[in-house]
Amino acid sequence: MNAPRVSFVSLGCPKALVDSEHIVTRLRAEGYEIAGKHDGADVVIVNTCGFLDSARDESLDAIGKALAENGKVIVTGCLGAEPDVIRERHPGVLAVTGPQAFESVMAAVHAAAAPAHDPKLDLIPSQGVKLTPRHYAYLKISEGCSNRCSFCIIPALRGDLVSRPLPEVLREAERLVKAGVRELLVISQDTSAYGLDTRYAEATWRGRTMRTRFLDLARELGGLGVWVRLHYVYPYPHVDDVLGLMAEGKLLPYLDVPFQHASPAVLRAMRRPANREKVLERIARWRQAVPELAIRSSFIVGFPGETEADFQLLLDWLAEAKVDRAGCFKYEPVKGARANDMGLPLVADEVKDSRWRRFMAHQQAISAARLKRHVGKHLPVIIDRADGHRATGRTQYDAPEIDGVVHLSSRLPLRGGEIVTARVESADAYDLSATVG
Numbered sequence: 001m002n003a004p005r006v007s008f009v010s011l012g013c014p015k016a017l018v019d020s021e022h023i024v025t026r027l028r029a030e031g032y033e034i035a036g037k038h039d040g041a042d043v044v045i046v047n048t049c050g051f052l053d054s055a056r057d058e059s060l061d062a063i064g065k066a067l068a069e070n071g072k073v074i075v076t077g078c079l080g081a082e083p084d085v086i087r088e089r090h091p092g093v094l095a096v097t098g099p100q101a102f103e104s105v106m107a108a109v110h111a112a113a114a115p116a117h118d119p120k121l122d123l124i125p126s127q128g129v130k131l132t133p134r135h136y137a138y139l140k141i142s143e144g145c146s147n148r149c150s151f152c153i154i155p156a157l158r159g160d161l162v163s164r165p166l167p168e169v170l171r172e173a174e175r176l177v178k179a180g181v182r183e184l185l186v187i188s189q190d191t192s193a194y195g196l197d198t199r200y201a202e203a204t205w206r207g208r209t210m211r212t213r214f215l216d217l218a219r220e221l222g223g224l225g226v227w228v229r230l231h232y233v234y235p236y237p238h239v240d241d242v243l244g245l246m247a248e249g250k251l252l253p254y255l256d257v258p259f260q261h262a263s264p265a266v267l268r269a270m271r272r273p274a275n276r277e278k279v280l281e282r283i284a285r286w287r288q289a290v291p292e293l294a295i296r297s298s299f300i301v302g303f304p305g306e307t308e309a310d311f312q313l314l315l316d317w318l319a320e321a322k323v324d325r326a327g328c329f330k331y332e333p334v335k336g337a338r339a340n341d342m343g344l345p346l347v348a349d350e351v352k353d354s355r356w357r358r359f360m361a362h363q364q365a366i367s368a369a370r371l372k373r374h375v376g377k378h379l380p381v382i383i384d385r386a387d388g389h390r391a392t393g394r395t396q397y398d399a400p401e402i403d404g405v406v407h408l409s410s411r412l413p414l415r416g417g418e419i420v421t422a423r424v425e426s427a428d429a430y431d432l433s434a435t436v437g
């Protein structure tokens with residue numbers, strides 16, 4: 001009997017990607033085959049993103065394309081929390097489910113195409129099916145978020161913070177490492193808040209008692225012998241504790257801290273967590289503890305009420321903080337976000353555009369200066385893609401997909417997933433070139 005085939009579209013952030021991996025794992029476990037294209041598949045699942053208006057449009061377009069090419073479409077993910085929006089534009093979809101509604105997605109798949117029970121087809125790798133290359137994997141430690149940033153509707157879509165039990169996270173991490181993963185990317189909406197919802201509950205792991213909190217989790221992951229990279233960390237005081245683990249080489253010297261802005265007035269209007277912390281002093285202390293620390297961040301320009309003085313403050317702050325990598329987004333009003341009703345004056349589109357360009361040029365110069373410090377050094381590089389004697393990889397200071405890369409050449413052939421030592425020959429504003437051996 002032929003296995004039923006499901007075509008899958010995964011949109012949105014790494015957290016949505018992890019949800020997609022769960023669904024694909026379940027599908028494979030039940031004997032479904034994952035199709036390479038919509039045409040000819042028994043059903044299509046579209047995992048949507050509902051964060052920004054542009055992402056919503058992209059999701060609605062992807063649903064339209066799947067309907068045109070296949071006709072049988074199940075929608076899930078963040079935009080799925082707003083079924084009316086989807087059904088108004090695409091009344092023909094079979095089912096609409098919200099984020100992490102795995103059971104409802106599977107029920108909709110079963111209704112569209114009954115599962116094949118063939119034990120040979122049911123074999124799946126023990127670490128589940130990952131949509132990332134085999135050598136790195138995202139490790140999602142919690143769902144939802146208890147902050148209330150005024151521009152964000154994620155808490156409305158995904159609910160308050162719910163931390164996964166510590167042993168469950170560590171078991172998954174161990175399984176991934178056993179299966180060959182060499183880099184774990186820890187993600188959530190607010191990684192530093194891990195365990196807060198459980199009041200840092202006591203947990204037992206391998207006969208030892210610990211707490212469901214960021215430091216204990218980081219320490220255990222740091223003992224697995226693989227690269228561990230922390231994303232979505234806020235500059236709370238207790239984050240200082242994990243810098244010690246970085247100094248010991250247990251965690252990568254890398255922090256992804258979504259600062260979003262530097263002006264106190266804008267941060268207040270954004271209702272950002274940790275906005276009263278003395279962040280520059282904190283960064284200076286982090287760099288004292290771990291001189292090689294790389295900081296990646298994201299920022300929003302043109303938030304309602306942002307003045308030229310606020311924006312200039314942001315540019316000055318970036319130069320002082322020496323942020324290694326920064327993404328910049330022009331503010332877009334999100335339907336349902338509080339920022340729309342705060343009575344703040346909107347920033348004109350042409351001002352937003354010009355601030356975005358100024359930000360990018362300014363940050364490019366900072367990144368280029370930061371990257372130069374690597375030239376002439378021998379650094380470990382993890383290889384993401386190899387083609388004989390040439391490869392693309394990353395140093396410890398860069399995360400996949402969002403940061404820069406290393407272009408490698410080597411006397412000996414290289415393989416994806418291996419970690420090599422390479423001499424950095426040159427740097428541009430984003431990437432490095434290096435030789436192996």
Ligand code: SF4
Nearest residue numbers: 145147149152154189
């Ligand atoms: S921290 Fe703020 S921006 Fe991030 S998910 Fe929570 S509410 Fe949204």
